[in-house]
Amino acid sequence: MRSTGPLAALAATALALSLAGCAGGANGELTYEDSPLGEYLSSAFGGDMSPEEQQKQIEEQQRKSEELMAECMAKEGFEYTPNIQNAGSVVSSDDVEWEPEKKEWVEKYGYGIVNSPFNQEMGDPGEEYVDPNQEYLDSLSESERNAFYETAYGVPPTEEEMSEDGSFEYDWENSGCQGWAQHELQGEDPWQSDEFAELRDKMSTLWSSTQDAPEFKALNAEWSSCMSDAGEPGFKTQPEAQQSISDEQNKIYEAVYGDGTEEVDPSTTEDPSKSPEMKALGEKEIALALVDLACREKTSYAQESLKIQFALEEKFIKDNKADLEAFKAAAEQSK
Structure with missing residues (x-):
């Protein structure tokens, strides 16, 4: 899959909507809460969790990823201190007026x-x-630091490997210990599993062609x-x-x-x-x-666009009902 593009935007949008918790519309007006696909996306992106629960989940996933990365780096002969300072905080609709x-x-x-x-x-x-690995990095020679970064994150893509928009074909096997650690955790994430790759592609097409x-x-x-x-x-x-x-x-x-x-x-x-x-x-x-x-x-752009979007979602659900139900079940089971 690409590192950037419609699918990444879809995942980010689904997560943003689940965190935003749009208030119900007055006088029967539609809101994003009425999205037919929301029932399935919220299963994967924590729409049924409180901001505190979402924050806890984010921190736990980062902790696991960093510990796996440290394990991988040690096998390759490098020291690596897990960095858990960057877990993003969840800002709910109660905190910010959007x-x-x-x-x-x-x-x-x-x-x-x-x-x-x-x-x-x-x-x-x-x-x-403060990077917890900075002191160790400072003790390495330039060639050793380069080896550290390549082992940790893989070799950066060449200009030939990148598309015009700056994205590239991501392969966890070429992304160093970080790629390996994330791949290990993705085994618990139905959204990233091969089983639902075709569904992801279809959903990406739906959103990009709306x-x-x-x-x-x-x-x-x-x-x-x-x-x-x-x-x-x-x-x-x-x-x-x-x-x-x-x-x-x-x-x-x-x-x-x-x-x-x-x-x-x-x-x-x-x-x-x-x-x-x-x-x-x-x-x-x-x-x-x-x-x-x-x-x-x-x-009446807001209401009309939601009507159009939801109608397209209803058709998508009708055409992909079995796969969506399987995805929802897998997402709920993985929690």
Whole structure:
């Protein structure tokens, strides 16, 4: 499978939705909680767990992975101290207001890209991060450190092995001890098992092709016409408006840090998130998002898009009912 792409986006979206716990809509309006596929995805991504339970699960999985990695590195003749400092914390909807359909929220955050309520909730990073393996790495020669990293993470892909979008065909066998450790744990994860590989591919196709549905094309055309009339032409689909801000933000970061092919010392560079360019982009984001919101309201975009999406999901469930039930059963059994 690819390291990035529609499938990874699907998994991230499913997890985000399960964590967000969208509130039920008023007056019978649809919300993501009404997703027909949600019943199956929540089984794999913890939608029936509290934020505290999700956090505990994340930490436990990381602890197991790091212990396996240390075991693997020891067999290869290297010391490795399990690093359990990076377990991501779960932020629930009780902690953060995510209301992109409300004007007051959009006036403050836009799409939530440059200025995000999640950034405010997380606050200061706290104590400076210290790599538990740094002292050991400092004791190694340059060639020994290179061998350490290759053993731990595998040999980085060449330019020929990478696609135009920067993704590459992931193979755990070529990803060092980290790949081996993750593969060992994936035996407990139905989402990653070979048994459901075909289902994953079908689900990925479903989500990546949703915007191609005739109903969505008609809805986007109506929205696009509204945007042009309001002075924001050039967007054929609603997701393109938000993506345009993400693309510009990436360019600002790349201008400072590069494309990732060369190491850059952050201490010697200005923080791009606090630059005049980023401030201007934040203002542009809010202006664009407000026009977008007005056009979404005019076209009932949120409700209509959910109707279209859920209809496609219902058809998908009908065509893949047996596989989805098997996946749900396996996910519940693995808990």
